[in-house]
Amino acid sequence: MTEPTISAGSRTAILVGASTVTIWGMSSAERLKRQLERAGVKDVRANADGLDPQADALILRLDWAYEQRLIDALAIRPGACLVSGAEAVAANVPGASAQDAAGAVARGEMPQGTEELDSEGLGGSYNRKLRKREIAYLIPLSEETVGDVEERSFAGSYKGVTDFVTKFWWPRPARAVTKWCAERSISPNQVTYLGLFLMFLALFLFWNGNFLLGLIPAWIMTFLDTVDGKLARVTMTSSKFGDILDHGIDLIHPPFWWIAWIYGLPKAGFPVDYAALMVWTIIGGYVVQRILEGAFIRLWGFHMHVWRPFDSMFRLYTARRNPNLVILTLFTLVWRPDLGMAAVCIWIVLSLVVHAFQIVQGAVANRRAPLVSWLDA
Template sequence: MTDPQISPRPRVAVLVGASTVRIWGMSSAERLRRQLQRAGVSDVRASAEGLEQQADALILRLDWAYDQRLIAALLERPGACLVSGAEAVAASVAGARAQEVAGAIANGEIPAGTEELDPEGLAGSYDRKLRKREIAFLIPLSEASVADVEQRSFAGSYKGVTDFVTKFWWPRPARAVTKWCAERAITPNQVTYLGLVLMFVALFLFWNGNFLLGLIPAWIMTFLDTVDGKLARVTMTSSKFGDILDHGIDLIHPPFWWIAWIYGLPKAGYPVDYAGLMIAVILIGYIVQRLFEGAFIRLWGFHMHVWRPFDSFFRLITARRNPNLVILTLFTLLGRPDLGMAAVCVWIVLSLVVHGAQVLQGTVENRRAPLVSWLDA
C-alpha cells in the first residue's frame, strides 16, 4: 500500500488598491496578471474574502510597479513583507491570514509577524539569467513615474554581458521602437518574422555581391533581434515557440551570411584564392566556439563570459555576429569587402584561441577552488 500523493498548496494572488496608470500599453492590473502568470500563478483575485486557508497567498498593491524578480522571490519566501522605506507594498502569507494582511497592505501598513525586506534583501543584487548586478526595481506608480518604470523595466530586460553593439548602440532606439510596438499590440513573433525575412534578403544580396546594399537589411535584422526579445520581456508575452524561433534564427544564420559573402566576392570583382579555407575557418570556428561555451556551462554551471572581468570584456568584442558585421561594414565602406572577410576569419581564429584558453584555465583553477562568477562573488 502506497501513501496518497500530497496535493500542492494552491497559489493565489490578491491585488489591492487601484491605479489608472498604463505601462507599455497595459494597465497596472494587466501587467501584474502577466507577471504572475510568468511566475506560475494563474488564480488572481480582487479580494481575499473566501480564500482557502491552506493556500499560499501573495498580496500586491496595484499602485506600485514590480520587477519580475520580486514576484518570483516573494513566492519562494512565505512570511515576507516587501517594503519601501517604512511602507508595506506586498506580502506572501498563508491563506488563513490573507484577508487581514490584504487590509494592512492596502493601507501601506506592515502586517504583524512578517519579515520586512526591501528589494535587495528579497531578491538580491545579481540577476543570473541576465548576467548582471542590478537591484530589482520597486517604483510607486503615477503619471510622473511612468517613464522611469518603463526605462527601468526596459533596462532590466537587457543582458549585462553581451556584445558592444547590443550594449551601447541599440538601447535608446530599441526602447523607442519597443514602446511603439507595445502600444500597437505588435507581438514579438511578428517582429521576429520580419527579422527572418530581412535575414534572407541580406543572405541573397551577399550571395550576389551586393555588399553595401545587403548590409542595410542585415543591420536592421540585428536591431530587430534586440527589439523582439525586449518587447517579449517588457510586455510579458514571451512563449516557448517564440523563444525557440528567435534563438534558432540567431544560432543558425551568422555562418551562412559569411559563407554567402565569400561566394559573392568573385561576383563583385574580388577574386578569392582561399575560399575553401575561409569557409572551413567560419564553420569550424563557429561550431567549436559554441562547444567551448557549452562545455564551460556544463562543467561549472555558468557562462564563461561572466567568470572574470576579462571574460565579460571579451564578450563585447568576440567573433559573434555583431562585431563581425562591424568589421565587414568598415572594410566595405573602404571599398575592400574581401579584406573585411579575411579580417573576420582572422578574428574568428583569435577568438577561438581565447575561448579555448578560458576552458583550459577554468580546468586548472577548478582544481584549487570551485569556479565562481565575479558578478556573483
C-alpha cells in the same frame, strides 16, 4: 457571489488599491497578472473570499511597479513582506489571514507575523538570467514615475554581458521602437518574422555580391533581433515557440551570411584564392566556439563570459555576429569586402584561441577552488 475555493497548498494573488497608469500599453492590473502568471500564479483576485486557510496568498498593491524577480521570489517565500522604506508594498501570507493582511498592505502596513524584506533582501542583487549585477526595481506608480518605470523595465530586459553593438548602440532607438510596438499591440513574433525576412534578403544580396545593399537589411535585422526580445520581456508576452524561433534564427544564420559573402566576392570582382579555407574557418570556428562555451557551462555551471571581468570585457568584441558585421561594414565602406572577410576569419581564429585558453585557465583555477562568477561573488 463567492469565488470558488482553491485547494490547500496552491497559490493565489490579491491585488489591492488602484492605479490608472499604463505601462507599455498595459494597465497596472494587467501587467501584474502577466507577471504573476510567469511566476506560476494564475488565480488573481480582488479579495480573499473563498481562500483555503492553508493556501498561500500573495497580496500586491496596484500603485507600485515590480521587477519580475520580486514577483518570482515573493511567490515562493511564505511569510515575506516586501517593503520600501517603512512602507509595506506586498506580502505572502496564509489564506487564513489574507483578509486582514490585504487591508494592512493596502494601508502600507506590514501584516502581523511577516518578515520585513527590501528589494535586495527579497530579490538579491544578481540577475543570473541576464548575467548582470542589479538590484530589482520597486517604484511607486504614478503619472510622474511611469517614464522611470518604463526606462528601468527596459534596461532590466538587457543582458549585462553581450556585444558592444547591443550594449551601447541599440538601447536608445530600441526603446523607442519597443514602445511604439507595445502601444500598437504588435507581438514579438511579428517582429521576429520581419527579422527573418530581412535575414534571407541579406543572405541573397551577399550571395550575389551586393554587399553595401545587403548590409542594410542585415543591420536592420540585428536591430530587430534586439527589439523582439525586449518587447517580449517588457510586455510579458514571451512564449516557448517565440523563444525557440528567435534563438534558433540567432544560432543558425551568422555562418550562412559569412559563407554567402565569400561566394559573392567573385561576382563583385574580387576573386578569392582561399575561399575553401575561409569557409572551413567560418564553419569550424563557429562550431568549436559553441562547443567551448557549452563545455565551460557543463564543467562549471555558468557562462565563460561572466567568470572574470576580462571575460565579460572580451564578450563585447569576440567573433560573434555583430562585431563581425562591424568589421565587414568598415572594410566594405572603403570597397574592400575581400579584406573584410579575411579580417573576420582572422578574428574568429584569435577569438577561439582566447576561449580555449579560458577553458585551460578554468581547469587550473578549479583545482585551487570552485569557480565562481565575478558577478555572483
